[in-house]
Amino acid sequence: QVQLVQSGAEVKKPGASVRLSCKASGYTFTSYYLHWVRQAPGQGLEWMGMIHPGRGTTAYAQRFQGRITVTRVTSTSTVYMDLSNLTSDDTAIYYCAKDQSAFDIWGQGAMVTVSS
Amino acid sequence: EIVLTQTPLSSPVTLGQPASISCRSSQSLVHSDGNTYLSWLQQRPGQPPRLLIYKISNRFSGVPDRFSGSGAGTDFTLKISRVEAEDVGIYYCMQATQFPPTWTFGQGTRVEIK
Numbered sequence: 001q002v003q004l005v006q007s008g009a010e011v012k013k014p015g016a017s018v019r020l021s022c023k024a025s026g027y028t029f030t031s032y033y034l035h036w037v038r039q040a041p042g043q044g045l046e047w048m049g050m051i052h053p054g055r056g057t058t059a060y061a062q063r064f065q066g067r068i069t070v071t072r073v074t075s076t077s078t079v080y081m082d083l084s085n086l087t088s089d090d091t092a093i094y095y096c097a098k099d100q101s102a103f104d105i106w107g108q109g110a111m112v113t114v115s116s
Numbered sequence: 117e118i119v120l121t122q123t124p125l126s127s128p129v130t131l132g133q134p135a136s137i138s139c140r141s142s143q144s145l146v147h148s149d150g151n152t153y154l155s156w157l158q159q160r161p162g163q164p165p166r167l168l169i170y171k172i173s174n175r176f177s178g179v180p181d182r183f184s185g186s187g188a189g190t191d192f193t194l195k196i197s198r199v200e201a202e203d204v205g206i207y208y209c210m211q212a213t214q215f216p217p218t219w220t221f222g223q224g225t226r227v228e229i230k
Contacts, residue, residue, distance in 0.1 A: 103165070
């Protein structure tokens with residue numbers, strides 16, 4: 001079945017970077033955009049960025065420009081999201097989501113806690 | 117930047133009764149390809165979001181037919197014909213903009229049982 005499996009929870013100190021992964025299976029990885037969305041505790045959903053795994057093209061939300069990099073490895077059907085210069089405001093659950101005219105499949109989420 | 121405004125933000129509903137959520141966009145959501153990429157997501161407590169409706173009114177695979185979407189241009193609605201206990205959660209509308217490529221969510225509407 002179609003699924004996205006994300007890497008596990010992370011605890012980071014302020015100023016550090018985090019790399020999250022999202023492994024796709026059950027569909028043609030290179031055909032559909034993959035997005036990263038985050039949700040701070042008790043808050044709503046926030047789009048961060050995306051990649052087209054086939055072309056490698058990316059787009060990022062303006063507020064994350066310069067801090068976020070999304071990459072992919074097609075041989076393993078895995079997308080990575082790097083976020084740098086972390087602050088406590090980056091404490092959130094981070095989701096990847098497949099886009100086939102809508103965000104139809106979501107990963108299970110990965111909690112990132114930023115604390116000194 | 118397109119802003120999506122949902123109303124109400126909280127909706128206490130009696131089991132078996134209908135519920136309706138509005139999503140209003142600050143600009144028309146008609147894409148240059150003629151489609152309107154307005155979708156609705158459900159997030160149950162402690163779960164990732166789940167797609168319910170895409171392109172305004174298309175029910176995603178496995179979604180019960182008590183969920184329906186409608187609207188056009190800047191005004192969209194999600195309706196639950198008869199609320200069941202498993203419908204408790206937060207509902208989000210979301211849209212995709214082509215230039216610049218941006219995806220935006222509404223603030224979310226909490227549906228709870230009275």
